[in-house]
Amino acid sequence: MEVVIQARGEQIAALVADAIERLLADKPDAVLGLATGSSPLQVYDELVRRHEDGRISFARARAFLLDEYVGLPSDHPERYGTVIARAFTSRVDFPEGAVHGPDGTAEDIPAACAAYEDAIAAAGGIDLQLLGIGSDGHIAFNEPGSSLASRTRIKTLTRQTRADNARFFGGDVDAVPRHCLTQGLGTIMSARHLVLLATGNAKAEAIHQLVEGPVSAMWPATVMQHHPHATVLLDEAAASRL
Numbered sequence: 633m634e635v636v637i638q639a640r641g642e643q644i645a646a647l648v649a650d651a652i653e654r655l656l657a658d659k660p661d662a663v664l665g666l667a668t669g670s671s672p673l674q675v676y677d678e679l680v681r682r683h684e685d686g687r688i689s690f691a692r693a694r695a696f697l698l699d700e701y702v703g704l705p706s707d708h709p710e711r712y713g714t715v716i717a718r719a720f721t722s723r724v725d726f727p728e729g730a731v732h733g734p735d736g737t738a739e740d741i742p743a744a745c746a747a748y749e750d751a752i753a754a755a756g757g758i759d760l761q762l763l764g765i766g767s768d769g770h771i772a773f774n775e776p777g778s779s780l781a782s783r784t785r786i787k788t789l790t791r792q793t794r795a796d797n798a799r800f801f802g803g804d805v806d807a808v809p810r811h812c813l814t815q816g817l818g819t820i821m822s823a824r825h826l827v828l829l830a831t832g833n834a835k836a837e838a839i840h841q842l843v844e845g846p847v848s849a850m851w852p853a854t855v856m857q858h859h860p861h862a863t864v865l866l867d868e869a870a871a872s873r874l
């Protein structure tokens with residue numbers, strides 16, 4: 633696992649954008665794994681800038697989201713499919729239908745999860761997966777206790793994660809859905825390159841566990857220690873317990 637510490641968020645965003653720019657230059661039809669949450673927002677802004685400068689095109693790329701809330705209506709502004717379009721994908725030139733997410737409105741949840749795994753496999757797997765990390769060490773919505781081999785499935789969100797995400801729901805923890813669909817840790821581990829970003833003190837303990845702790849389902853991100861190509865980009869506050 634490669635750990636890179638930078639003073640400023642913009643430097644982290646530039647390094648990640650460089651990796652994506654190189655990938656798309658080599659493989660214009662690359663498959664990107666996208667994350668929601670605030671951690672990758674500067675990366676998305678930097679990619680949009682480079683797209684506007686004519687340096688990067690997503691015209692042949694495909695993208696898959698990590699996770700989605702269950703039970704939000706399809707026009708809800710905090711649905712992750714809507715969030716990623718607003719933050720990134722609708723600001724660049726992804727073709728219609730190239731950005732996929734788990735279907736949190738499906739009536740048959742197990743079938744929707746299996747279909748999502750099949751869609752990722754049919755695209756040839758994910759070349760580069762962006763990841764944030766929860767303060768409890770979750771990646772995507774794989775909360776503590778998640779099987780290290782898990783695939784896309786429904787999960788119950790912890791109180792901590794719902795409290796962390798209440799800021800997107802007017803500060804009201806009760807407005808945050810209780811369930812989600814999420815790529816499993818096994819799904820994430822199948823991506824060819826994992827790129828995790830973390831900034832701020834609130835992530836310091838999770839980063840300490842990720843980099844220096846034992847691999848454990850209680851700190852789900854630690855599974856990344858077994859990945860052959862994982863990059864962790866941190867600011868000094870997130871790295872303060874290393």
Ligand code: GLP
Nearest residue numbers: 667669670671764765766772773
């Ligand atoms: C949510 C998302 C995760 C994300 C995490 C951290 O729970 N499902 O994918 O990594 O939040 O979010 P942030 O980057 O806003 O700290």
